Amino acid sequence: MGEVIVITSGKGGVGKTTTAANLGTGLSLLGKKVVLVDTDIGLRNLDVVMGLENRIVYDLVDAVEGTCRLKQALIKDKRYEGLYLLPAAQTRDKNSVTPEQMIKLCEELKQEFDFVIIDCPAGIEQGFKNAIAGADRAIVVTTPEVSAVRDADRIIGLLEANELKNPVLIVNRVRHEMVKKGDMMSIDDIIDILAIQLIGVVPDDENIIISTNRGEPAVSDNKSMAGQAYRNITRRILGEEVPFMDLAGQGNFIAKVKKLFGFRSA
């Protein structure tokens, strides 16, 4: 019996879809059987982030309505053993699916897969309610900005009100140089305010844009800092204790050279 994990944030544009793609791919790289479910009906994007947009025939709504069998709607990712995608419908709206249907869908997927990773739409309306309905645990994604942390706080409250206790937090797009200068809230600041367990810190990394351009998740790129952060998170999801990585090496070229030669930038 597998586990359903919903990736949510409240605010849009903080990296939910990228996180879902990378964690799903990362778990499959560790030998798990994983299905990524895009619940952002009408605004699907997980397919393009995964580079699987040309292979969609059926979608989530087709599977739920019985237009096709569930297996027919699952797209097998040929690059990663054991990884599948259930894409969202693009020409329907969020009300095409009910929370009850989502619970049933999750129950079915759990029989087949070790992990069901649900990419939740932004907002707190129907799409959010659908996405969390069948989930066993939740990962909240935020960035070190007032607006994103505020929305994360609201989402944490809503998750707990919906019996999803103890959600964990990923802080995305952290810029170490700015934190050091006092121009960006640190991880400690955010944890202090949200009072929630941290499962990962992802540095702001240009490689994410490059990998999204190509439709290849950064988690499979050994040179990417963000990829390393996602690999660490996948291991933490499996219950391993993985130390949080030192972000000091990140940043501009000069900082990297300084680090290379053993200089510490003050």
Next chain:
Amino acid sequence: MLQQLLSKLGRKRSSKDVAKERLKLVLIHDRANVSPQFLEMVKGEIIKVIRNYMEIDEEALEIQLTKTVSEEGDGVVPALIANIPIKSVKNAGRSI
């Protein structure tokens, strides 16, 4: 006060501290889930009670949910702050 001290020393408060303060305040409101209507209701009740004892300037009455440093020193706590200008104290309220 710290802010004033820092600015006197010619240093600007870092933008992350500003962000943190703003965030804390906005979350106090969000978490308390208070609507403007709720505050209006509280305001109306306070006016009703105080009117029994003193004449107040109802137009200038201000009430807001904010935060304050707790006296036990365990950090910032939410506080309801009311600013009620008194015009005169009614005779009935005075001690004999």
